[in-house]
Amino acid sequence: MADIKLLHDLRARLGTVIVGQEALLDRLVIALLAGGHVLLEGPPGLAKTTVVHALATSVDAQYQRVQFTPDLMPGDLTGSDIYDASTGTFRFIPGPLFHEILLADEINRAPPKVQSALLEAMAEHQVTVGGVTRALPLLFMVLATQNPLEQSGTYRLPEAQLDRFLFQIILDYPDLEQEIEISRRARKAHEGHVEEGLTAVLKPVEILALREQVNEIFIDEKIERYAVEVVTATRNLSKYLPQWGDMIQTGASPRASIALLRSAMARAFLDDRDYVIPEDIIELAGDVLRHRIVLDFSAQAEDINADTIISSLLNIINQP
Ligand SMILES: Nc1ncnc2c1ncn2[C@@H]1O[C@H](COP(=O)(O)OP(=O)(O)O)[C@@H](O)[C@H]1O
Numbered sequence: 001m002a003d004i005k006l007l008h009d010l011r012a013r014l015g016t017v018i019v020g021q022e023a024l025l026d027r028l029v030i031a032l033l034a035g036g037h038v039l040l041e042g043p044p045g046l047a048k049t050t051v052v053h054a055l056a057t058s059v060d061a062q063y064q065r066v067q068f069t070p071d072l073m074p075g076d077l078t079g080s081d082i083y084d085a086s087t088g089t090f091r092f093i094p095g096p097l098f099h100e101i102l103l104a105d106e107i108n109r110a111p112p113k114v115q116s117a118l119l120e121a122m123a124e125h126q127v128t129v130g131g132v133t134r135a136l137p138l139l140f141m142v143l144a145t146q147n148p149l150e151q152s153g154t155y156r157l158p159e160a161q162l163d164r165f166l167f168q169i170i171l172d173y174p175d176l177e178q179e180i181e182i183s184r185r186a187r188k189a190h191e192g193h194v195e196e197g198l199t200a201v202l203k204p205v206e207i208l209a210l211r212e213q214v215n216e217i218f219i220d221e222k223i224e225r226y227a228v229e230v231v232t233a234t235r236n237l238s239k240y241l242p243q244w245g246d247m248i249q250t251g252a253s254p255r256a257s258i259a260l261l262r263s264a265m266a267r268a269f270l271d272d273r274d275y276v277i278p279e280d281i282i283e284l285a286g287d288v289l290r291h292r293i294v295l296d297f298s299a300q301a302e303d304i305n306a307d308t309i310i311s312s313l314l315n316i317i318n319q320p
């Protein structure tokens, strides 16, 4: 049986590279354990690329980074059939999607065709090229970064794709002390690459084994009901928060309920419990739900965002 201690080692290892950003590091380990994709949002320079690189190295995963641009083609992700003159046949050359961890950097700069190739991979765990469908590695995990939407040349990802991300994590600037420490670490590192020289603390097969153990975590029926009520409340806002009644254009789907419960089980496991507590749900609800809620213009006008709504719902809905 793979040991939970490996995960604590992993979390500690990430902390030797990244200063602060505690919630981010916790969520990455939870997502790895829950088997979910993660969308990281924040301005440049907040260690997004660095943390993904550190994670991939620490878990000994095959890893590739792809910079998403307006001229990226689906084949640049999936790979393609290449004519081999020596044999006179076509041969499939796998693309970056066939790695265990894919860093999709600035995901919201690529056109819809690329997004749909990525969607098939994220949703079905497979890639189809030239009518042939191929399975992706068991561990396959997309870590995507997105610049805040107001930046030029970016657009909102399709809802169906956003729904495939277990978490959307919003990154914040470090405080003064943290930034001093960041600069120190960068000065000590070779060309500022603080993640260089990391070694693996666990292997992909161990992660898969740990995921099996997460499946055994117990969820009381009352807690299950609570989690699902929080999710469905985003589709019934007027019942809970009549003053904001029709601000949500589209609420979170059942996939969000699955994601919330699954990640709560992973959080419980990491915390060395074999049962979920309401705190697991409350802690993760924001990161599970914020990207799955589409607000209308009246919300924007009143300066209300998904986080405001989620925390209000958590305040109102009775905890078990
Ligand atoms: N919290 C942090 N901890 C450690 N290094 C950081 C942190 N925030 C920023 N950096 C450093 O800042 C630089 C930019 O990081 P990078 O990962 O390229 O940012 P991003 O991908 O978000 O634009 C790197 O040298 C990185 O080491």
Ligand SMILES: [Mg+2]
Pocket (backbone or CB within 6 Å): 045, 048, 049, 050, 105
């Ligand atoms: Mg980057």
